[in-house]
Amino acid sequence: MRAETLAIHAGNLYNISTQDVTPPINLSTTFLRNEDGGYSGGHMYSRVSNPNRSALENTIAELEKGADACAFSSGNTAGMSVFQAFKPGSHIIAPDDMYWGFKRQLQTIFADTLSIDFIDLTDIELIKQHIKPNTVMIWTETPSNPLLKITDVAAIAEISKANGLILACDSTFASPCLQNPIALGADIVMHSSTKYIGGHSDVLGGVLITAEKNEFWEKIRNIQQIGGAVPSPFDCFLLVRSIKTLSYRMRGHCENGMALALYLQNHPAVETVYYPGLPTHPGHEIARKQMSGFGGMLSILVRGGAAEARRIVNQVKLFAQATSLGGVESLIEHRASVEGPDTKTPQNLIRISVGLEHIDDLIADFEQALAVKQL
Numbered sequence: 001m002r003a004e005t006l007a008i009h010a011g012n013l014y015n016i017s018t019q020d021v022t023p024p025i026n027l028s029t030t031f032l033r034n035e036d037g038g039y040s041g042g043h044m045y046s047r048v049s050n051p052n053r054s055a056l057e058n059t060i061a062e063l064e065k066g067a068d069a070c071a072f073s074s075g076n077t078a079g080m081s082v083f084q085a086f087k088p089g090s091h092i093i094a095p096d097d098m099y100w101g102f103k104r105q106l107q108t109i110f111a112d113t114l115s116i117d118f119i120d121l122t123d124i125e126l127i128k129q130h131i132k133p134n135t136v137m138i139w140t141e142t143p144s145n146p147l148l149k150i151t152d153v154a155a156i157a158e159i160s161k162a163n164g165l166i167l168a169c170d171s172t173f174a175s176p177c178l179q180n181p182i183a184l185g186a187d188i189v190m191h192s193s194t195k196y197i198g199g200h201s202d203v204l205g206g207v208l209i210t211a212e213k214n215e216f217w218e219k220i221r222n223i224q225q226i227g228g229a230v231p232s233p234f235d236c237f238l239l240v241r242s243i244k245t246l247s248y249r250m251r252g253h254c255e256n257g258m259a260l261a262l263y264l265q266n267h268p269a270v271e272t273v274y275y276p277g278l279p280t281h282p283g284h285e286i287a288r289k290q291m292s293g294f295g296g297m298l299s300i301l302v303r304g305g306a307a308e309a310r311r312i313v314n315q316v317k318l319f320a321q322a323t324s325l326g327g328v329e330s331l332i333e334h335r336a337s338v339e340g341p342d343t344k345t346p347q348n349l350i351r352i353s354v355g356l357e358h359i360d361d362l363i364a365d366f367e368q369a370l371a372v373k374q375l
């Protein structure tokens with residue numbers, strides 16, 4: 001089945017006794033045991049599993065073409081569960097522009113236990129040079145945040161397989177509809193489901209998907225179940241509901257993203273547009289090969305430095321000045337001030353999450369915000 005169909009049906013684990021078309025929210029924390037001690041309903045205690053979470057995990061695994069999925073209470077805990085699965089002394093290769101929350105985890109929580117090289121993963125030779133005897137994983141993120149860098153997942157999968165490493169991919173910016181890293185050779189896929197999967201800026205969550213149910217995946221399941229960073233049944237219900245429209249939302253995000261990128265690229269107030277759909281983007285050819293659309297995230301460098309960037313984010317009316325991304329409403333932010341004083345993000349960079357409003361309204365909003373200076 002295609003993604004549109006799976007998205008609508010894979011989460012419907014029908015309850016034969018009540019015959020619901022839409023599965024209800026099951027709040028029970030504990031489940032009845034049979035006389036023989038077994039659990040014929042398939043659930044024992046809701047930290048371990050519950051019907052709403054199973055429905056979500058089933059849907060996500062199907063959409064990402066994986067063998068299984070684990071849902072977490074945030075994207076951060078999903079990623080952290082992968083890092084926690086390695087022995088102290090392990091070495092990880094990660095992108096130099098890794099999602100800053102993960103970079104912070106690795107540099108603080110795991111500073112004494114894991115060693116990490118943050119390098120440019122678009123440079124395949126550089127990756128090969130950084131593999132050591134204790135290297136266990138290459139963590140990729142594509143498109144990356146906030147520079148929309150594209151890494152070639154299939155090319156890195158070759159290196160990772162040849163060296164017996166785990167290849168993980170943070171695919172949040174792409175969503176399961178635009179890219180399937182497992183099909184490109186990744187072992188683990190990660191999403192912040194707070195973003196496109198949830199799509200309405202009203203639920204926090206994260207997911208991991210595995211290519212194979214192996215020993216490493218067992219460790220992750222254990223961390224999820226014993227660690228307990230699990231989403232609530234209501235969170236899972238919301239996500240299953242959101243996924244039903246994911247493919248159609250992504251089409252709208254891609255269409256609006258491309259149109260806004262083209263408009264901004266031709267605007268004299270804009271120095272650079274980072275959007276993988278533009279032929280001028282350095283990762284465009286790889287993006288065309290591994291993605292079925294370029295998404296709704298773009299960043300721009302504006303002329304006039306940090307002050308002008310801050311002025312523009314205050315001047316737009318439809319784009320809400322807020323962090324996060326992937327919702328139906330457009331968001332905008334001056335990224336460097338979100339990331340703090342030691343950020344490498346350019347001071348004149350504005351990150352935009354293009355929503356599903358009408359594109360003419362979005363462009364008109366930028367037109368007035370960018371024009372004010374000339375008056």
Ligand SMILES: *Cc1c(COP(=O)(O)O)cnc(C)c1O
Binds near residue numbers: 077170172173192205
């Ligand atoms: C938001 C985000 C995360 C973290 O997810 P949370 O749900 O905020 O914990 C990880 N990776 C990327 C690329 C993100 O955008």
